[in-house]
Amino acid sequence: MSEPEMTLDNAASMGLSADEWKLILKRLERTPNLCELGIFSAMWSEHCSYKSSKKWLKTLPVDGPMVIDGPGENAGAVDIGDGLAAIFKIESHNHPSYIEPYQGAATGVGGILRDVFTMGARPVALLNALRFGAADHEKTRHLLGGVVSGIGGYGNCIGIPTVGGEVNFDASYNGNVLVNAMAVGLTHSDRIFRSAATGPGNPIIYVGAKTGRDGIHGATMASAEFSDETESKRPTVQVGDPFTGKLLMEACLELMGSDSVLSIQDMGAAGLTSSSVEMASKGGLGMEIDLDLVPTREEEMSAYELMLSESQERMLMVIKPDATRRAREIFDKWNLDFMPIGRVTETGRLVLLKDGATACDIPIKPLVDDAPEYDRPQAKFVSYPIVESRAITSDAPISSILLQLLKTFDLASRRWIYEQYDSQVMADTLQGPGGDAGLIRVHGSQRGLAMSTDCTPRYVEADPHNGGAQAVAEAYRNICAVGARPLAITNNLNFGNPEKPEIMTQMAQSVIGMGEAALALNTPVVSGNVSLYNETDGQAIRPCPVVGMVGVINDIATAVGIAPTASGQTLLVIGQDEDCNDGWLGASLYARHIAGEPLAAPPPVSLEAERKTGEFLQSQIGAGTIIAAHDVSDGGLVVAIAEMCMAAGLGATIISPNGGNAHGWAFGEDQGRYVIATDDAGVVTNAAKTADVNICLLGVISATDELKFDDGDAISISKLISSAEATIPALMNG
Amino acid sequence: MQVIVNISLKEGVLDPQGQAIARSLNDLGFQEVGEIRVGKRIVIEVNEPNRARLHQRVAKMCETLLSNAVIEDYDIDIPDGQ
C-alpha cells in the first residue's frame, strides 16, 4: 500500500507553518513521507524545539561553581559537597491532565522521575505546582480530585516521597489547569550519565514497557491551543504504570552501576523520535534503527506510529558492545523488555527500517539546528498603577479579616491534598508538606536537601518582570527559612499563546526578572520546561513561571520548622523596620478577597535586601539562636504569625503598630521578610543590627488558645485551625 | 430495577493491571492464559419502571460520572424479567 504524497496541508495539520514546510523540502531536497514529516513536526513543535522561548531562555544565568550540568541534559546537576550531586528538574503535564486528570498527572510524575534517573541519580523527593480553576467552577472538583490522586498514585507506588508543592485556584485556569511536577535525585558527581550517543557501531537498546498507540502527537498537542473541540476530539492519553516505572528505575540504576551504559535517554514527549534524534545529534552521529524490532503491544503499528507513540516507561540506551549479556540479565530479572533495535552510525542520518524497506532517511542536524527560533513581537506593557494601601483598606478588626482570609482557597490548609501523598517513604523526610521548604536527609549523612516550588501569578500578571524575580525570591526565602543555603533552580514557564504580543511580553519580561533574581541570589538555572498555548477559546491563563529551588544544609540538626515550641518565645520579624505601621496591599490577597482585586502593582522586590536577609537568617539558624522561622508571603505578616501559631497549637500576643494603616501592616505583602521565634531575642536583634538587617519585635508566644493584639482584638487559634482545615474538604466532600 | 454497567478500557489503552494479573497466572502454571483486560462491573438499583427511560438515564450517568470517555467504554445491561 503506497501512502499519499505529503503536502502543505498535511504539514499544517501537524502544526507546521508554510515556512517550516518549505524549509523541510529544502533540507531534504525532496518531499518527506508521512513518518519523516511526523518526525519534523514533533522535533519542531514548541514543546521540543522551544521555538518561541529559546531566545529568552538564553538570557538566564546557568553557570556557577556548584553547577555540574546546566540546561541541556535530561535534568540539571549541582554539587552538594561530599562528592555528591543533586539532580533535578520540573516539567509540566498541563494538557493531558485537563483531559484525563488522574492519568495526566500520574504520567507527569512518571516522566519527571525518568528524567532524573536517566542521569544515574536515585530520585529522593517529588514536589509539584498546581493551578486549578475557581473553586466553584463545575470542573474544579473533578480535576483537583483526579490530579491529586494521580500524583499520589504514581509517587506513592514507586516509593518516592512527595515533600512539598503549591496550589492556587483562579478562574483563569478554569479551562486550562496547570500540573507541574518536580523530581530531585542524588548520585555521585563523577557517576552522572548523559545522553550523547558515542561510538559508531555500538548497539542501541530499547528497554522498558512495550510500545502502543498512546498519546500519539502529545508533543504537538502540548503546543496547541485548546478549544471546545479539543475536548471532543479526545486524543488518546497515555496511561501510566508506576509499577513498571519502579522496575525500570531499579533496572536502570542497577545497570548503571555496572559500567555498561555509554549514553541513555528516556522516551518522553515525542517518544522514540526525540530520544533517538537527541542522542544522535548530541553525539554528532547517526542512528540506524530497525522498527520491526521495537517491542509492541498492539498489532500493525506503522513507522509513523512507532516513532511518535508516547507510551510510558521506556528508555533508549547505547551500551558497550560486550555488555549486552549482562544488561539483558538485569532487565530479565526485572521482567522488562530488552531489545537491541539498531546501532550508532557515522552518517549523521536517522535511518529507519520497517518491513525490510527504508521508512525514513533524513539528516539529523536540521531536525535540531534548523528548528525554527522566533523572536515573536511583544506588546508594550502598561504597568498596573501603584495603589496606596489607604485606598484599599476597611476598618474591620484584624481578627475577622484574618479568619476570612484563612478560609479562602488561597490560604486554606492543603492537608486534604498532601495527606494523599506518601511524604515519608525512604525514611529520610525531616519536613514534609506543611512547612516552608520540604527537607530531606541525604541518606546516611548529616547533610540535608531543602526544596520548594513557588510562583505568584497575580504578581506576574500585574508586573511580569517583577513577578518573575519574585518567584525566585520567594523560593529563596522558603529555602532559607528552614536554615538551608539555596543552590540552584529549575523553572517551568506556563503561559498562554506566544503568538499574541501581550503573552510574549509576559514571558519575556518574567524570564528577564527571573534571570536577574537568579543572578543576584546566586542560584543559577540548571533545568526547566516551557508550556505555552495554555488558553481555552482565546482566554489565556494568568502567567505562571514556576520556580523550583534546591538548597543544602550541612547539618540537619540545625534545621528549623515553622512551629514555635513553647510559650514565652519571642516573635520577631526580620526584614522589616521597627516603626513600620503600614504595608503594600496592591495585588495582595487582601486586595483580592476584601477589596475586589483592583488592578494594582505588586510589592517591589529588592534582591540585595533578599540576599542580605536570607544570609542573615541562615547564619542565625546555623548558630542555633532560632527556634522557628516562616517567610512572610501570601496574606502578609499576620497570616504568617497565625500559621506559626496554628502549626504549634499555641497562642501569641502581638504588639499592634502605632497609627499608620493597621490593615496595611497586618496584610501587606511587602517582600523579603521572615517571622521567627527565639529564646535569644537580644542576641538575634544585636546580630541583625551588626549585619545591617532590619528587625522588629512582634510579640510573644503564649500557652493560650488566642492570637491577641494588644489593642484587645483577639481570635481563637483552634477556631482558625478548624476554619482553615474545613475549606478544601468541604469542596471535595460536599 | 437492577441495571448492570460494565466499564472497560478502550481498545489500545494500556491495562497494566491486566498485564500484571496475566503474568502472575502464567507464573502460577496457567500457561493457557493470554491477554487479560480488567474492567468494572457496577450493579445499580434504579427506581425507574420505564425501560426506555431507564436506559437513557443510566447512559447519562455513565457519561457524567461512571466512565471516562477518553479511555473507557461502557455498556448497559438491563436484565429482563424485572
Added chain:
Amino acid sequence: MQVIVNISLKEGVLDPQGQAIARSLNDLGFQEVGEIRVGKRIVIEVNEPNRARLHQRVAKMCETLLSNAVIEDYDIDIPDGQ
C-alpha cells in the same frame, strides 16, 4: 477463547466505593439511584478449546488468585459461539 469472570463483593460486605458513587449520583440529580455495588469484570483470553476443561481451569484461577473468598464471589461466563 474469551472468558469473562465477574468478581463481586459478598452480600453483607461493606462497599464504600459503591456508597460513594451512589451518593454522588444522587447529588448530581439522579434521585432514582438506590444501592450501588462495584465489582470487577475480568476478560481473559484462554487457549483451551474444551469448554468443560476451560470452565474448570478458570474456576481454579478464581480460587487461586482472582477472587478472595473471604469477601468476594465469582462467576464465570463463557460466551457461546467462539
Added chain:
Amino acid sequence: MRIAILIFPGSNCDRDMMVAIEKLTGRRPSLVWHKESCLDPIDLAIIPGGFSFGDYLRCGALAARSPVIDAVLDHAARGGAVMGVCNGFQILLETRLLPGVLVKNAGLKYICRNITMDVCETVDSPFTRNLEVGARLTMPVAHNEGNYFAGEDELARLNDNGQIAFRYVDGPAHGLANPNGSSLDIAGIISANGRVMGMMPHPERAISPELGGSDGAKLLQGCLEALVS
C-alpha cells in the same frame, strides 16, 4: 538474631526496614528476593511495605502467590515468627496466615499521616510481650487499603482471643483517630499462636526523634528482644 526481609519487585520500604533493623541490632538483615523458594534458618521474617506487584487486582494478592511465600509458610508452620508491615500485612492476609482482609480506606483516598495507637492486651506473643499494655505509640500510616474487615464472628474471636495487637486512638485535632475506617479500630493483629503479626502503621519510619519520633524503634526493639530471649 537472624532476620530476613523479603523483597518483591514493587517493595519500597525494604531499605527503610533494613536500616531500622540494622540500627537496632547492629547487624544487617538478609534480603531475600521473591523468586527464592527457600529461606535460610531465621528467627524472624519481615514483609515490608510497598506495592509488591503494583497492588493490582487486590493489594498483596499477587505477592502472596510467589515462591518465597511458600518458604514463609513453612517457616510459620514450624512456629517461626513473621511480621508484615502495611503491604506486608496485606500480603499476610492474602496468605491466610492472618484472618480477615484489608479493604479500601473509608475515605476512599490514600492517607499518609501520623496516628496514635494503643498497645492492647494479647495472647503471649514476642510482638507485644515487651510492650506495656495501654502504651500509646505514634507513627505514620501511609496506605490506600488499611480498612480492616472481617465477619462479626471473626472479629469477636480476635477480640476474645487477645489477637488485636494495636488499636487506633486519640485522633489529631483535624481528623478522626481511626484513619481508615478499620473495624474495632484495628491497626494490627497477631495470629492465635502469637507468632505472626501484621500492622498498617510503619514502625521503621519512626526510629529517630528528628524523623517522625522514636516510638517505632520502641516497638521493633521490644519485638527483637522478645525473639532472642
